[in-house]
Structures are given as structure tokens and as C-alpha cells.
Amino acid sequence: MTPAAKKSKPRLEPRLAKAFNKAAKLSPKAQKALAKCLLEQLDLIEDETLWMATFAATQDQLARWADEVMKDITIENTEPLDLDRLSK
Secondary structure, eight states: OOHHHHHHSOOOOHHHHHHHHHHTTSOHHHHHHHHHHHHHHHHHHHHHHHHHHHHHHTHHHHHHHHHHHHHHHHTTOOOOOOHHHHTO
16 A cells, blocks of 8 residues: 555544444444434534634734724724614
């Protein structure tokens, strides 16, 4: 097997393999319920990973905006937030 082929083959972490082996002994109904929960958790992890990557990629822009805001505050180029006006 080539080194590239070895890298592409997924390998389960031992505790996850143990969990799957235990899950395989459950009833079909329990397996379906577990699968649903696991897939929901994996979706959350993927969403969080995507959000973190997106947030990390915007740090330069966020820093520039923060600098602009601080400059506006320093030169008093701001006004108090009027929550009543926002709710209309």
C-alpha cells in the first residue's frame, strides 16, 4: 500500500471503536436512536468547525472595524444608542 493510500484510510480512535462495538449489540430500535443522536452531534461539530474557521478568517476585518470604532469614540464622533428609536 502506498503512503498516500495509508493516509486516506480513516481510522477510528480506540474509544470510539469500543463505543461502536457496544452499540452493535443494542436492539435495532436503540441503534436507530443512538445513530440519530450521534448524527445530530456530528452536525453540531461540523457547524461549529465551520463557524470557527469563518470567524478566524475575518479577524483582520474585525480588527479594522474595531480600530475605526475606537477612533470614532476618541474623537467623540458617536451618539448614545436610542433603543426606543431602534424598536420602531
